[in-house]
Each structure stands twice: as structure tokens, then as C-alpha cells.
Amino acid sequence: MARGMRRPEGAGEEFDLAQMDREMEEMLRTRYLTKENASFQRTGGGFLSLTVDGESYPRISVARMFPFREKERYLSIRTVNERSKEIGIVNDMADFDEETRKMLREQLNLRYFTPIITKVVSIRDEFGYSYWDVVTDHGACRFTVRMGGNSVIHLSDTRILVMDIDENRFEIPNLEKLTSAERKKLDLFI
Amino acid sequence: MEKKPKSMREKLPGSLLACLKEQGLLAGKEEILYQTAVDMNTAGEYADGYILVAGERLIVAQLPPDKGRVHILKGYGDLAPAEGTDWVFRAFAVSALEGIWVEDCVGCSLLVARLEGEEIPLAALSNFRKRSVFDFARAVEGYARDGEYKPQREELEDYCPRCGRMYPNPNYKVCPHCVNRKSIFLRTLRYFKPYWRSVLIMFLCILATSALNMVWPYLNGTVLYDRVLAKDEGFLEGLGIPGGDFALALLLVVLTMFLTKLVLLLAQILQSVCASRTVINVVRDMKRDIFKMMAKLSISFYRSRQTGTLMTRVMSDADRVTGFYVDNAPYILVHGLTILFTVAVMWSLNWQMTILTLLLLPLLVVVSIFLQPRVWVMFGKRHRAERSLNNCVSDNLTGARVVKAFGQEKREIGRFSGYSERLKRSEVTISYWQNYFQLFYGGAQELAATAVWALGTVLILRRNESMDLGVLITFAGYVGQLQGPMRFLAQISHRIADSMNSAQRMFEIMDAAPEVQEAEQPKTLSQVRGEVVLEHVTFGYEVNRMVLKNVNMRIPAGNTIGIVGRSGAGKSTLVNLISRMYDPQEGKILLDGVDVKELSFKELRGNVALVSQDTYIFSGTVAENIAYSNTDASYWDIVEAAKQAGAHEFIMNLKDGYDTRIGASGHGLSGGEKQRISIARAILANPRILILDEATASVDTETERLIQCSLNHLTKGRTTISIAHRLSTLRDADYLFVIDNGEIAEEGVHQELENKKGIYYKLLELQTKALAMRGVE
Known part of the structure; x- marks a missing residue:
């Protein structure tokens, strides 16, 4: 596999306990990224790179610490490889300029791709699986959900997350915004 | 070189091929070597596309997102090919390709390529496409690296032949729609x-x-x-x-x-x-x-x-x-x-009164059919409420210590009351509806009965014959x-x-068909020597995440080898493959030169014993637990095994000695004690190949020494594979493998590895220095 083609980090380096301790200390420390010390750049390919305090990272990923509650705050900026490490934390995206916000949002939208179900056309229940036909903010969608498991997760009383058999995600942010006929179709899961 | 399949072109939409030709990206007879469909673009929108390799080009073709098109995921019928006139292409030279792989996002996946040192997202895909895109990426990467064509893995036939729907679970080919209810x-x-x-x-x-x-x-x-x-x-x-x-x-x-x-x-x-x-x-x-x-x-x-x-x-x-x-x-x-x-x-x-009686009947049937589903849903709700309540109780019973330690009894009581309330509400709703039903039926019945009485009385009064x-x-x-x-x-x-x-x-x-199938006509080994060879073994629990990558290993019969590596490096996975808990996706594992897949489970597992880091104690006596692998063992055998495992002393300190009943999961025994019992179990099994997976992880240093001593007796004449975090445990190993990121990073005898100053040296230094600082060693 491709990522195996890279040499593992640290192989062949001289061992240095003090250096290791410094690394450990670093792992325990929280570094906040602000517009003063960090600058995000788009790479040629469409990913993001980051320069912070003079260090530069050719490709980073953005992860939400509380993905269901905080969309634009508490973001962990991480390196991208098999042992992904945190570079720093963005406390609030609003601290950055519009261009950076836009870049971060693009990354988040892709990483947390979750169509929002706006209309439930039909849900059919057949022998252990339910077949959903819905309309989302990304267009009409049909998918299959395993029954009886934890495929439908209640994030709150009115908000649910649906996972299909391949773990594609769909969200209903507010059940009360659906019509009562649609809610009745969902009755089996609520 | 294998023959190229002819169907690659046929699988692609006509409009795509036409556009490719128009743009000069595909010559008339140029072969399409690999192709796969994707269903999202890198902006995080549903958009159909194809990635293909034609000649020396890697081409990404994508249509703009079309919200009018129904996006179909697994479980629905056949997918219509994506046709359109506005295909957008990106083309790269295959020679510039250094790697191509699938990355997991949270709600989708990403196909990434490294071209001349730069990582580029080619396309995004729903997880539905992950498997086929992964196969594509592997095949293309091999092609770019070796320049040799090997066909990509054929997509699984995942469709129900009768209705054309996709199977929700391709391993279990049952279409929920067509399942034969009569059967x-x-x-x-x-x-x-x-x-x-x-x-x-x-x-x-x-x-x-x-x-x-x-x-x-x-x-x-x-x-x-x-x-x-x-x-x-x-x-x-x-x-x-x-x-x-x-x-x-x-x-x-x-x-x-x-x-x-x-x-x-x-x-x-x-x-x-x-x-x-x-x-x-x-x-x-x-x-x-x-x-x-x-x-x-x-x-x-x-x-x-x-x-x-x-x-x-x-x-x-x-x-x-x-x-x-x-x-x-x-x-x-x-x-x-x-x-x-x-x-x-x-x-x-x-007959008149019969008609009168049956008059209300259709109404009853219609109302029942209309109301019944609701009652059904309510039963489901009650079931779920019950489940949450049970979970809450079992959480509290198993976590009683934590609850008490943090003084959270009140909150737990509150949580329990919440679930009880929910259960109560659902019960009330059910009984409300049931009564409603009752009322309705009762009412209808009374009405019919009254009407019958009335008509009957009239008829009697009129002196009807x-x-x-x-x-x-x-x-x-x-x-x-x-x-x-x-x-x-x-x-x-x-x-x-x-x-x-x-x-x-x-x-x-x-x-359900077991994924690991026993050979129908298993080969037998007359005398197991215990030589284990791994050839190009690749394995992953998930489609695109390989835990082991092309691992080669030769363990001569009777040797003791150590496997070292960080946690999560793939060490336990490796030994799980040897006893065929899983089968590798690629490569093979040979025992005395015979593929383990060709041996019967009995022969294989009778010769391989595993002492793992998570010990399991069955409910029963201590003796029964030790003799689990060999029920014919005599009392002396059991005691001997316990002695060798360093368990005899603590067992004799239990009130009933070897007859002490230990509850499920070894309630009342410490972690180290459980571990020693499981070592005794392995000793009694007397296998040719002994696998110790962190077998001494939760015992104290003194006991570890004791067990180490007995293991030295035990490993004599046996092939032993030992995984350990504490490198001191492995000092007597004949040969060491260092696994990192699913690959063998270093191998050799202790001294060689120390001189190499690589990962092993780093781990060794860290452990000895850490111990030295604490004044232990």
C-alpha cells in the first residue's frame, strides 16, 4: 500500500533521551493556533498546508473535537499520516480571516460530509433492513439501514444521525421540522 | 502478463468515451487498463465520475453535481450509468505516480495520489464505493511501481438475480426483498x-x-x-x-x-x-x-x-x-x-339478523388494519425504552465502583428515573391504545348485540314464524x-x-457462512515439527486499512522468536493469522511447508496454543479452567502445569485449592492470577507451537521472573512466538522481529539490532534508562 512506501518516522535516528522527553512534553502541551502565529495555505493539489512558528507542514487535516456540537470551534489541526499528530488547536474559526475560514470550511465539509435529510419520501422495512428514500440538501438519496442495531443514533430528542450499511451518514437536525406524516414513517426509529 | 479484460470500455458510459476521444485523451484503440466509478467530488458534493488508466495516463473524469439525479447507495437496484455532456477531465502521467490510496474521512472517503512529491485529492467517494476504489488503487499502484499489468480485482456480484437489488450483505447472499417467506x-x-x-x-x-x-x-x-x-x-x-x-x-x-x-x-x-x-x-x-x-x-x-x-x-x-x-x-x-x-x-x-350483525364487520376490519401498525410501533418503542433501562442498570452494576468513587449516585438515580419515566410513558400509551381498541371493539360488539336484540324482539312481538x-x-x-x-x-x-x-x-x-472456511479434504501432518513460514502476508480488518503489509517471516522449528513493536503495530494480528482466526487477504502461512488453510482446524489448533493479553476464565473450578484444553488430564498433570506457570502457590492459598469455584470472567482473581491460569492452560495443551501474546503483561516483576523461568523449560523443543512490551522478557529469544506500521522494520539477533541503533535500540534504551532512573535495575 502506498503509505507503506514511506519510511517510518524516526528509523535510523540516533537515540536521544532528552530529545524524546522534549517530544513527550510537546505532546502534553496544548498549542493554540491564532492568526498571529499560524498561516494556512492551499496546496497545488487542493489540500491545506500550515506554517506555524516557523515550522511548516506540507499537508494538514482539520478535525472537530465535538463534531456534533461545535462546528467551527474546538478544531484540532493535525498532520496527515498513519500516526497523525496534533499540531495545534484552533479555538474559534472566527479568529481567522475570511479566506482562512473558507479554506478550513472546505476541509471540514469534505471530512464531515453528512447530507441533511429534508424530506422523507418513504421508508420500507423488510426482513432486517429498512430502505430509505429521502431528499437531502445534496439531492435525492436512497440507502439501506440495518435494523435493530445502533444505526439510528439520537443526538438529542429531536436530532438524529442515520448510518447506512456502509456507514455513510445522514442527519435529521430537527425532527419537529418534518411533517407529521414524515415523522410517522420514522416512528420505528424514534 | 495476464490477459486484459475486454469489458473495461463496455463498463464506461458512452458519453464519457466520446468526450475522452474528443479531447484527445483516448486514442481509438487505446486500452483502458483500469477504471473505477466514484460518486463525489472533492468539494464534498455528490457528483458522478470515473477514474481510469488508459495508456500512460491517469484520468479523472467528473460530471458537475446534479441535484436532480437520485443518488443510490447500497441495497437498491442497479445503478444507471452516469451520462452527460459536460465531463471535466484531469489527466496525469502514470510515470509521475508515486502512490495512490484511499483515506477515510468521517462520512466519506477520499482517493489521494502522490504525484512528484505532492499529494493530490483525485476524488471523494461515499463509503459504498470504497471497496472497488480501493481495489482499483492497489492495482494501479502496483502497475505504476512495477510497470506490469495485473488485473484489478473483479467487483463482487452483489445483485439479487431475481429483482436486481443489491444485497445488503454480499457475504450472505440473501435479498431481503425476495427472501422466500414460505420457505x-x-x-x-x-x-x-x-x-x-x-x-x-x-x-x-x-x-x-x-x-x-x-x-x-x-x-x-x-x-x-x-x-x-x-x-x-x-x-x-x-x-x-x-x-x-x-x-x-x-x-x-x-x-x-x-x-x-x-x-x-x-x-x-x-x-x-x-x-x-x-x-x-x-x-x-x-x-x-x-x-x-x-x-x-x-x-x-x-x-x-x-x-x-x-x-x-x-x-x-x-x-x-x-x-x-x-x-x-x-x-x-x-x-x-x-x-x-x-x-x-x-x-x-x-338471515335478516345475520346481515344486521355483519353490517358492522367491514368497519371493524378497516379500523383494525388502520390502527394496528400504530400499536405495533408502540410496542417497538416500549422495547427500546426497556432496553435503555436495562443498559442503565447494567452500567451501574458493572461500574458501581466508579459511580461510588466519584460520588455520582444521585445523578445515576436521576438517569435511572429518566429511563423509568420513558418506559412508564410508553406503557401508558400502549395501555391507552389497547383500551381504546377495547372500547372500539366492545362498542361495536354491543351495538351489534343491541341491534340484534332489538330486531329479535320486534320479530318475536310480531309473532314471526x-x-x-x-x-x-x-x-x-x-x-x-x-x-x-x-x-x-x-x-x-x-x-x-x-x-x-x-x-x-x-x-x-x-x-451465515464462516469467513474462515475449513478445508474440505484437509491434509494431515504425520509429525508436526513446528516450522512456521509467512510469505508476503497482507491483511487488514477494514478494506482500505492494511494492518500487515507484505510480511515475510521464517521461524525454524524449535526456535523462540520475539516480536517487538509499538502498540497497534500489528503484532497481535500477526499471531491471530497463524492460528487462523482470520485469513490473510494476500500471501500465505505455512506450517511445516503446508498452507494452514489446507489443515483441519483440529490439527492446526491442536498444535498451536495461544496465551493472549486478554485472559478469559470460564465459570467453573480452577482445575476445570486449567484442564480446559485437555479434559483427560490427570490431577497430577494439572498440578504440574500450574506449578510450571507459577500458579500453584496462589491456588493453594485459595480456600478450596484446585476445587475453588471461580465465577464467570474470574471474579475474585487478580489480573496476574488469571494470566497464570491461562498460561497453565496452554502448558497443559502441550502444543508444538506456543504463542505468547503479552502473556506476562499484568504480573509483577517477581512473578514474571518465575514464569520466565518456567517458560524456559516450556519452550524447549517447541516453536515459540513471543510478543512483549518489556524487552527483558525477550532476552533469550533466538531471533527478533521489529514490526512497525505493519511491516517488518528490523530483524536479527539481539546484538545485531542493538548495534543497528534503530527502533529496537530506541525502545531498549528507553526501557533501561527509565528503569535506571527509578533505580529498579
């Missing part, structure tokens, strides 16, 4: 076959009961009133009783009525005895079969499901299926017949008798569906 019904029925006598008696009793029930209104209505009390001479003649002796006739009738009731009662008792006997037996048989099947299934089955919920669900499914067959199925026939007969009898008594008081009473009795069967039949469709669902779930497990 499920019959298959379940087979479980009743051994108990056919009981079933027959039960059925006869049910028939007798309903027949007698049918006679009852006639006895207490027509016979009692119109014949005896109305002093019908003809009736006496018919019975052969001297004229005028109505007291005797009354006595006879009353006696008959009493006997009827008595027989009814006996039949009912007999029926319920037979029913419960059948149910108990059938449920036991079903559960036994499920358990048998579960034991055969591979570890991966348990990985992909929550074992606890699976178990309870299956167990209650067996009850539910059987319950239906005993409590409902026979009555379908009985109630159907009852309705037919009752209506026929009623018709013969008085066909109407007497007795007939009216008989008639009213039949009207009442009609209600039960009607209500039953209104609900039956849901009960059938529910029970068939349970049966289906049960058979899903019984039919």
Missing part, C-alpha cells in the same frame, strides 16, 4: 416435527374446544328455552323420553351442558400442557442450533456485531418464533372455520362468539410479519 415458514415448521404427537393432540384439543363452543349457544338457547322450557313434545319423542316428563329432559339437558363444560375445560388443560411441552422443546432445539452455528463462525463475525445484543436478540427471537406457531398459527384455521360455521348457523337461524325467545338467545350467543376470531384475524398479519422477521434473523445467523 422460512416451512423451515421453522421443521423444528416441530419431532414433537408431532404433542402438536396433533394440541390441535385436536383446539378443534374440540371450538366445536363445543359452537354447540354451547345452541344448548343453552334453543334446546333449553325452545325445547325444554317451551315444553316441546316432539323433542321428548326424539330423545325417547316418556311424554310429559320435562323434569327428566331438563336434567338431561343440564347434565349435557355440564359435561360439555367439563370436556371443554379438560381439552383446554390438555392443550396447554402439550403447548408448553412443545414450546420448551422447540425453543431449546432452536437455541442449540443457533449456538452451534455461532461457535462455528469466525472471529470477524463477532467483530462486526455487538455480541451481547446479538445473543439476547437471537435468544428472544427463538421464543418469539415458537410463540407464534403455538399461540397463533393453529388458531388461524380454527378461527377461520369458527367464523364460517357461525355465520352459516346464524344464517340458517335468521322463525323467531322464538330461544332462537334469539342462541343468536345473541353466536354474535358474541364472532368477536374474538374477528379481532384475532384483524391482528394476525402483523403477528405473522413479526414472527417471520424473528425467524429470518435467526436463520441469518444459522446460514
Whole structure:
């Protein structure tokens, strides 16, 4: 596999306990990224790179610490490889300029791709699986959900997350915004 | 070089091929070597696209997002090819490709390529596409690296041949839509076959009961009133009783009525005895079969499901299926017949009143069909509320120490009350609806009965020929008798569906094919020497995440080797492959030169014993636990094994020695004690190949030394594979492998690795220095 083609980090380096301790200390420390010390750049390919305090990272990923509650705050900026490490934390995206916000949002939208179900056309229940036909903010969608498991997760009383058999995600942010006929179709899961 | 499949072009939409040619990206006869479909773009929108390799080009073709197109994920019918005129292309040189792989995002995946040092997202994809895109990426990467064409893995045939829908689970080729309900019904029925006598008696009793029930209104209505009390001479003649002796006739009738009731009662008792006997037996048989099947299934089955919920669900499914067959199925026939007969009898008594009675019937049926699903959903809700409440209780029981330590009793009580409240609410709703139903049915019945009485009275007052008081009473009795069967039949469709669902779930497990299959004609090894060879082994639990990558290893018979690496490096996975808990995706594992896939499970696992980091203690005595692998072991064998494992002393400190009962999961034993018991278990198994997976991780240093000593005896003449974090454990190993990121990063004897100053050296230094600082060593 491709990522195996890279040499593992640290192989062949001289061992240095003090250096290791410094690394450990670093792992325990929280570094906040602000517009003063960090600058995000788009790479040629469409990913993001980051320069912070003079260090530069050719490709980073953005992860939400509380993905269901905080969309634009508490973001962990991480390196991208098999042992992904945190570079720093963005406390609030609003601290950055519009261009950076836009870049971060693009990354988040892709990483947390979750169509929002706006209309439930039909849900059919057949022998252990339910077949959903819905309309989302990304267009009409049909998918299959395993029954009886934890495929439908209640994030709150009115908000649910649906996972299909391949773990594609769909969200209903507010059940009360659906019509009562649609809610009745969902009755089996609520 | 293998032959290229011809169908690559055929699989692509015509409009795409046309556009490619137009743009000069594809020559007329140029071969398309690899291709795969993607369904998202890198902006995070659904958009159809294809990635293909044609000649020396890697081409990404994508249509702009089309919100009008229905996006179809797994489980639905065949996908229509994406056609369009506005294909957008990006082309890269295959020679510049340094790597191509699939990355996991949270709700989708990403296909990334590294081209001349830069990582570029090619396309995004829903997880539905992950498998095929992953296969594509692997094949393309191999092609770019070696320049040699190897075909990409064929996509699984995932479609139901009958309706064209995709199977939700390709490993278990059952289409939920087309599943043969009749066959499920019959298959379940087979479980009743051994108990056919009981079933027959039960059925006869049910028939007798309903027949007698049918006679009852006639006895207490027509016979009692119109014949005896109305002093019908003809009736006496018919019975052969001297004229005028109505007291005797009354006595006879009353006696008959009493006997009827008595027989009814006996039949009912007999029926319920037979029913419960059948149910108990059938449920036991079903559960036994499920358990048998579960034991055969591979570890991966348990990985992909929550074992606890699976178990309870299956167990209650067996009850539910059987319950239906005993409590409902026979009555379908009985109630159907009852309705037919009752209506026929009623018709013969008085047709006007029959019509009046049946007038309300369609309404009842319609309302039932309309309301029943709701009640069903409510039962589901109650079930879920019950489950949450149970979870809450079990959380608290197992986590009692934590709750107390943090002083959170109040909050837990609050949480429990919350769930109780929810359960209460759902119960209340159910009983509300049930009462509502009751009211409705009762009301309708009363209405019908009242109408019957009214019409009957009018008819009697008018001195209608066909109407007497007795007939009216008989008639009213039949009207009442009609209600039960009607209500039953209104609900039956849901009960059938529910029970068939349970049966289906049960058979899903019984039919699941174990992923790790035993060879049909296994080879036998006359004498196992214990040489283990791994050749190009690649394995991953998930499609795109390889835990082991192209691992090669040769372990000579009788050697002790150590495997070192960070946690999560793939060490445990590696030893799991040797005992065939899983099969590698690529490469093979040889035992004495024979592929382990060709050996019987008995031969393989009889020669490989694993002492793992998570010990498991079965409920039973200490001796039983040690002798788990070898039930024929003598007391001396058991004691000897325990001594070698350093367990004898602590066992003798237990009150009942080797006969001490230890509860499930070894309640009352410390982690180290459990570990020593599992080592003793492995020692007693006397395998040719011994795998120690962090076997001494949770014992103290002194005990570790002790076990180490005994292991030195134990490993003599055996192939031993030892995984350890503490490198001191491995000082006697003949050879060491360092695994990092699923690959063998370093290998050699201790001294070589130390001199190499690589990962091993780093770990070693870290451990000795850390120990030195604490003044331990």
C-alpha cells in the first residue's frame, strides 16, 4: 500500500533521551493556533498546508473535537499520516480571516460530509433492513439501514444521525421540522 | 502478463468515451487498463465520475453535481450509468505516480495520489464505493511501481438475480426483498416435527374446544328455552323420553351442558400442557442450533456485531418464533372455520339478523388494519425504552465502583428515573391504545348485540314464524362468539410479519457462512515439527486499512522468536493469522511447508496454543479452567502445569485449592492470577507451537521472573512466538522481529539490532534508562 512506501518516522535516528522527553512534553502541551502565529495555505493539489512558528507542514487535516456540537470551534489541526499528530488547536474559526475560514470550511465539509435529510419520501422495512428514500440538501438519496442495531443514533430528542450499511451518514437536525406524516414513517426509529 | 479484460470500455458510459476521444485523451484503440466509478467530488458534493488508466495516463473524469439525479447507495437496484455532456477531465502521467490510496474521512472517503512529491485529492467517494476504489488503487499502484499489468480485482456480484437489488450483505447472499417467506415458514415448521404427537393432540384439543363452543349457544338457547322450557313434545319423542316428563329432559339437558363444560375445560388443560411441552422443546432445539452455528463462525463475525445484543436478540427471537406457531398459527384455521360455521348457523337461524350483525364487520376490519401498525410501533418503542433501562442498570452494576468513587449516585438515580419515566410513558400509551381498541371493539360488539336484540324482539312481538325467545338467545350467543376470531384475524398479519422477521434473523445467523472456511479434504501432518513460514502476508480488518503489509517471516522449528513493536503495530494480528482466526487477504502461512488453510482446524489448533493479553476464565473450578484444553488430564498433570506457570502457590492459598469455584470472567482473581491460569492452560495443551501474546503483561516483576523461568523449560523443543512490551522478557529469544506500521522494520539477533541503533535500540534504551532512573535495575 502506498503509505507503506514511506519510511517510518524516526528509523535510523540516533537515540536521544532528552530529545524524546522534549517530544513527550510537546505532546502534553496544548498549542493554540491564532492568526498571529499560524498561516494556512492551499496546496497545488487542493489540500491545506500550515506554517506555524516557523515550522511548516506540507499537508494538514482539520478535525472537530465535538463534531456534533461545535462546528467551527474546538478544531484540532493535525498532520496527515498513519500516526497523525496534533499540531495545534484552533479555538474559534472566527479568529481567522475570511479566506482562512473558507479554506478550513472546505476541509471540514469534505471530512464531515453528512447530507441533511429534508424530506422523507418513504421508508420500507423488510426482513432486517429498512430502505430509505429521502431528499437531502445534496439531492435525492436512497440507502439501506440495518435494523435493530445502533444505526439510528439520537443526538438529542429531536436530532438524529442515520448510518447506512456502509456507514455513510445522514442527519435529521430537527425532527419537529418534518411533517407529521414524515415523522410517522420514522416512528420505528424514534 | 495476464490477459486484459475486454469489458473495461463496455463498463464506461458512452458519453464519457466520446468526450475522452474528443479531447484527445483516448486514442481509438487505446486500452483502458483500469477504471473505477466514484460518486463525489472533492468539494464534498455528490457528483458522478470515473477514474481510469488508459495508456500512460491517469484520468479523472467528473460530471458537475446534479441535484436532480437520485443518488443510490447500497441495497437498491442497479445503478444507471452516469451520462452527460459536460465531463471535466484531469489527466496525469502514470510515470509521475508515486502512490495512490484511499483515506477515510468521517462520512466519506477520499482517493489521494502522490504525484512528484505532492499529494493530490483525485476524488471523494461515499463509503459504498470504497471497496472497488480501493481495489482499483492497489492495482494501479502496483502497475505504476512495477510497470506490469495485473488485473484489478473483479467487483463482487452483489445483485439479487431475481429483482436486481443489491444485497445488503454480499457475504450472505440473501435479498431481503425476495427472501422466500414460505420457505422460512416451512423451515421453522421443521423444528416441530419431532414433537408431532404433542402438536396433533394440541390441535385436536383446539378443534374440540371450538366445536363445543359452537354447540354451547345452541344448548343453552334453543334446546333449553325452545325445547325444554317451551315444553316441546316432539323433542321428548326424539330423545325417547316418556311424554310429559320435562323434569327428566331438563336434567338431561343440564347434565349435557355440564359435561360439555367439563370436556371443554379438560381439552383446554390438555392443550396447554402439550403447548408448553412443545414450546420448551422447540425453543431449546432452536437455541442449540443457533449456538452451534455461532461457535462455528469466525472471529470477524463477532467483530462486526455487538455480541451481547446479538445473543439476547437471537435468544428472544427463538421464543418469539415458537410463540407464534403455538399461540397463533393453529388458531388461524380454527378461527377461520369458527367464523364460517357461525355465520352459516346464524344464517340458517335468521338471515335478516345475520346481515344486521355483519353490517358492522367491514368497519371493524378497516379500523383494525388502520390502527394496528400504530400499536405495533408502540410496542417497538416500549422495547427500546426497556432496553435503555436495562443498559442503565447494567452500567451501574458493572461500574458501581466508579459511580461510588466519584460520588455520582444521585445523578445515576436521576438517569435511572429518566429511563423509568420513558418506559412508564410508553406503557401508558400502549395501555391507552389497547383500551381504546377495547372500547372500539366492545362498542361495536354491543351495538351489534343491541341491534340484534332489538330486531329479535320486534320479530318475536310480531309473532314471526322463525323467531322464538330461544332462537334469539342462541343468536345473541353466536354474535358474541364472532368477536374474538374477528379481532384475532384483524391482528394476525402483523403477528405473522413479526414472527417471520424473528425467524429470518435467526436463520441469518444459522446460514451465515464462516469467513474462515475449513478445508474440505484437509491434509494431515504425520509429525508436526513446528516450522512456521509467512510469505508476503497482507491483511487488514477494514478494506482500505492494511494492518500487515507484505510480511515475510521464517521461524525454524524449535526456535523462540520475539516480536517487538509499538502498540497497534500489528503484532497481535500477526499471531491471530497463524492460528487462523482470520485469513490473510494476500500471501500465505505455512506450517511445516503446508498452507494452514489446507489443515483441519483440529490439527492446526491442536498444535498451536495461544496465551493472549486478554485472559478469559470460564465459570467453573480452577482445575476445570486449567484442564480446559485437555479434559483427560490427570490431577497430577494439572498440578504440574500450574506449578510450571507459577500458579500453584496462589491456588493453594485459595480456600478450596484446585476445587475453588471461580465465577464467570474470574471474579475474585487478580489480573496476574488469571494470566497464570491461562498460561497453565496452554502448558497443559502441550502444543508444538506456543504463542505468547503479552502473556506476562499484568504480573509483577517477581512473578514474571518465575514464569520466565518456567517458560524456559516450556519452550524447549517447541516453536515459540513471543510478543512483549518489556524487552527483558525477550532476552533469550533466538531471533527478533521489529514490526512497525505493519511491516517488518528490523530483524536479527539481539546484538545485531542493538548495534543497528534503530527502533529496537530506541525502545531498549528507553526501557533501561527509565528503569535506571527509578533505580529498579
